[in-house]
Ligand code: SF4
């Protein structure tokens with residue numbers, strides 16, 4: 535059964551996936567122009583984005599998400615270039631995080647946020663981005679239960695991941711290296 539309150543319970547306990555550890559901003563996921571424009575149409579004054587350097591650590595992190603796509607990662611996020619990410623406050627909280635959760639309507643949230651904690655590998659297999667503090671993961675040790683609790687289906691995960699690949703520019707590249 536889905537648990538619509540698991541993320542609210544997680545927020546009551548402490549840090550959620552909408553907060554990062556201050557100092558780790560450079561490895562925050564990128565937000566594409568397409569995603570940013572959609573968000574700005576829905577929540578223009580609520581939060582923000584900042585430009586972030588494509589640092590070696592950021593690129594290394596992307597390569598973990600897209601293994602075997604080194605050339606594409608470097609083309610899309612050239613070393614020394616810049617990308618947008620979500621802006622956070624001094625405590626690491628996303629500026630779109632309101633007292634009742636994310637202020638952006640679900641359909642317009644960054645695709646990474648909508649997918650979390652799921653991911654998909656090159657062969658289309660759904661994988662898990664393991665995060666210790668995620669209450670949904672703590673309470674649901676099998677993927678089936680986690681899908682149910684978070685109210686998302688495998689086909690929705692695949693569809694969101696494919697939208698993310700298009701938005702971030704990966705779908706237009708063939709990369710075997
Ligand atoms: S955009 Fe919304 S869902 Fe994504 S990190 Fe910020 S508050 Fe959380």
Ligand code: SF4
Nearest residue numbers: 541544551668669670
């Ligand atoms: S997805 Fe996990 S980490 Fe994010 S708010 Fe929900 S329970 Fe917490």
